[in-house]
Amino acid sequence: TWSSVPAGPPDPILGVSEAFKADKDPRKINLGVGAYRDENGKPYVLSSVKKAEESIRASNPDKEYLPITGLPEFTKNAAKLAYGEDSAPVKAGTIAVTQSISGTGALRIGGAFLGRFYPHAKVIYLPVPSWGNHTPIFRDSGLEVRGYRYFDKKTVGLDFEGLKEDLRNAPEKAIVLLHACAHNPTGVDPTPAQWQEISDIVKERQLFPFFDMAYQGFASGSTDRDAFAVRHFVKEGHQIALSQSFAKNMGLYGERVGAFSLITADAEEKARVDSQLKIVIRPMYSNPPLHGAQIANTILSTPALYHEWESEVKGMAERIISMRERLYNELTHTHKTPGEWSHIKSQIGMFSFTGLSEAQSVGLAEKAHIYLTKDGRISMAGLNGSNIDYFAESVARAVKG
Ligand code: PLP
Ligand code: TYF
Numbered sequence: 001t002w003s004s005v006p007a008g009p010p011d012p013i014l015g016v017s018e019a020f021k022a023d024k025d026p027r028k029i030n031l032g033v034g035a036y037r038d039e040n041g042k043p044y045v046l047s048s049v050k051k052a053e054e055s056i057r058a059s060n061p062d063k064e065y066l067p068i069t070g071l072p073e074f075t076k077n078a079a080k081l082a083y084g085e086d087s088a089p090v091k092a093g094t095i096a097v098t099q100s101i102s103g104t105g106a107l108r109i110g111g112a113f114l115g116r117f118y119p120h121a122k123v124i125y126l127p128v129p130s131w132g133n134h135t136p137i138f139r140d141s142g143l144e145v146r147g148y149r150y151f152d153k154k155t156v157g158l159d160f161e162g163l164k165e166d167l168r169n170a171p172e173k174a175i176v177l178l179h180a181c182a183h184n185p186t187g188v189d190p191t192p193a194q195w196q197e198i199s200d201i202v203k204e205r206q207l208f209p210f211f212d213m214a215y216q217g218f219a220s221g222s223t224d225r226d227a228f229a230v231r232h233f234v235k236e237g238h239q240i241a242l243s244q245s246f247a248k249n250m251g252l253y254g255e256r257v258g259a260f261s262l263i264t265a266d267a268e269e270k271a272r273v274d275s276q277l278k279i280v281i282r283p284m285y286s287n288p289p290l291h292g293a294q295i296a297n298t299i300l301s302t303p304a305l306y307h308e309w310e311s312e313v314k315g316m317a318e319r320i321i322s323m324r325e326r327l328y329n330e331l332t333h334t335h336k337t338p339g340e341w342s343h344i345k346s347q348i349g350m351f352s353f354t355g356l357s358e359a360q361s362v363g364l365a366e367k368a369h370i371y372l373t374k375d376g377r378i379s380m381a382g383l384n385g386s387n388i389d390y391f392a393e394s395v396a397r398a399v400k401g
Contacts, residue, residue, distance in 0.1 A: 013373055020371040028369035029387050031378040034184065034350045035314055039384050041064065044316070046251050048309035052298035056291075063290065068278045070099020071293040078259040079301035081223060082213060082244055084231050089263045096273040097261035098281065099288045102253075103214045103245025104133060106260035110241050111141025112280045113262070118208070120173035121147060125166070127177070131184045131212075134177060143175070151186045155345040156355055158188050167201045175208045180242075181226040182215035182349025185377040189219065189348050194260065195229045195248060198238050201360075209233055210241040217249040221317035221347045223310065238242045241261040246296050248267055250311050255393025316381075320350065330392035337396040352378050359399045368394035379401075 010018070016032030038044040067074065075097040080090060089095050102105035115122060126134050127150035138145050148170070149162030167176060178198070183189055190198060202209050202238045211230050217223040231239050239262070246257040260277075264270040281287075299305045328344045331337040344352055356364075356376035364370040370391060372378045383391060 004196055007167075008158050010093065011082070012392075014355045016371050016373055019365065023365075023369050023371075025369040027387075027390055029382060029391060031370065031372045031382040031391075032377045034248070034381070036248065036350075036381045037045055039319065039386065040383070041384050041387065044251055046309065046312045047094065048299050048305045048312055049250060049252065049295055050137060051308070052302070052305055053127065055298055055302075056294050061294065066099070066287045066290055066293070068281050068287050069097070069274070070288045071290070071297055073174060073301060074293040074297035075259055075261075077297055078244055078246075080262055081300060082216065082230055082259075082261070083234060084224070084227065087231065089234065094264050094266060094270050095261050095370055096264055096270045096277060097215075097259055097272075098277050099241070099293055100258040100373065101262045101285065101288060102247050102256040102258040103212065103243050104137065104258075105256065106243035106245065106258045107134070107137045107212060107279060108141065108264075108284075109260045109277065110243055111123055111138045111143060111283075113277060114175060114208075114210075114241070115142035117276065118175065121171060122175075123171065123177040124177055124210070125170055125207075127163075127179065128184070129185060130177070130179070131214075134212075136309065138177075140324065146174075146353075148176070150183075151188060151353070153355075156188075156340075156353065157346075158190060160190070160195070161195055164197065164201060167205060167207065168199070170205060171206060173206050175210055177210050177212060178229065180211045180213035180216065180230050181228075182219040182351075184214065184349070185351050185373070185375060186353045187343075187347030187349055187351045188381070190229070192228055192232070195232055199233050199238065202233070203236065208241070209238050209350060210243075212245075213241045213247040215248050216244070217310075217313035218317055218320075221321075223249070223313065227320060234263065240251070243253035246292070250296055250299065250309065252292050255295065256289060257292035257296045302371055310327065320380045323380050323388060324352070325390055327380075327383065327392060331395060335396035336390055337392075337399050352380055353379055356395070364394060364398055367398075368395055 020030040035213045079097050122143045124138050125148045128147040148166035149159045152159035179335045216226045219226045247253045299309045332343045354376045358374045
């Protein structure tokens with residue numbers, strides 16, 4: 001029956017983890033997938049999460065189905081976290097929001113909703129480069145995927161002029177995907193002033209802004225600061241779409257907790273949109289998983305846990321920032337690695353786009369048991385006090401040839 005099914009390529013990021021697992025060398029390092037690791041290189045379950053789980057267990061909850069759009073308290077609190085308590089649409093109750101299967105599921109619900117109901121040309125512009133899954137998510141949702149310039153290889157920074165030109169030349173009312181903070185894979189974000197200009201262009205061209213916020217809190221250590229772009233756009237009157245993930249900032253990867261929201265014009269419009277979100281979701285998976293949403297909601301709604309969570313997010317962000325400092329120093333001072341490495345320090349969030357070539361990146365796996373994606377991206381969270389010396393030394397050797 002399936003003799004004509006062609007073999008497909010593996011996921012370029014998750015494939016790296018498989019190669020890492022198969023390597024038996026004790027020095028091996030996995031810098032492929034973006035998942036936080038603690039100072040000992042171990043997955044990290046947040047203390048606020050453990051306490052939330054204890055309190056859920058103590059309440060002896062049942063396992064009934066959630067509504068199609070998820071746990072109502074969770075989605076309300078998730079929207080508050082993203083938009084801010086005193087955001088106008090939060091206060092007015094005009095945000096249509098649904099729980100989702102983490103960020104990926106939120107993007108997919110958004111893609112499907114836009115594919116079905118967006119009343120203009122169904123074209124979405126993604127930054128070049130973007131998270132590898134964006135293209136198939138939106139293509140499979142029936143949107144035409146195009147790119148706008150984002151990363152400048154020469155400066156290893158934002159190609160702001162290219163970005164502005166491409167958005168100005170996009171057809172009116174096109175959809176534009178924006179990484180809210182901690183851009184994946186480059187680690188390069190617009191400044192607040194640049195976000196203001198982007199917002200103006202989006203307004204001029206009447207583009208539809210779709211924010212992907214997978215790292216709120218991970219960029220600066222503050223969930224408020226990391227929400228700047230989203231909140232600025234909302235303040236400017238844009239009716240945005242927003243995907244949220246709690247995989248990174250609560251360390252809830254496998255629990256699949258997220259939310260998708262759309263700002264609507266008024267209560268009546270919100271009710272219509274809500275009804276259609278349910279119709280999009282029902283044939284996909286009927287209703288979302290319960291446990292992760294209970295965890296996230298317990299943290300978001302319990303002041304003591306919320307404060308503890310905030311400091312844990314800050315701690316994760318700060319550990320990554322300290323690894324950036326140290327890697328920069330080792331590469332430039334200790335190992336006198338040829339080239340300019342200050343981007344390691346200026347980049348933001350989970351990832352650094354090192355500038356290593358494909359041959360160097362692949363060579364690091366073969367020669368040094370260090371695994372990263374072929375584009376030279378490293379997950380900074382995979383570095384720690386025990387492996388960073390070996391990593392810097394190996395990069396220096398790869399660059400010196
Ligand atoms: N969007 C971006 C930019 C990501 O980097 C990721 C991966 O972490 C996601 C969305 C979705 O991840 P998840 O589905 O695990 O929340
Ligand atoms: O970019 C990353 O590493 C994270 C994790 O198919 C991830 O976003 C990677 C690939 C994938 C799903 C999640």
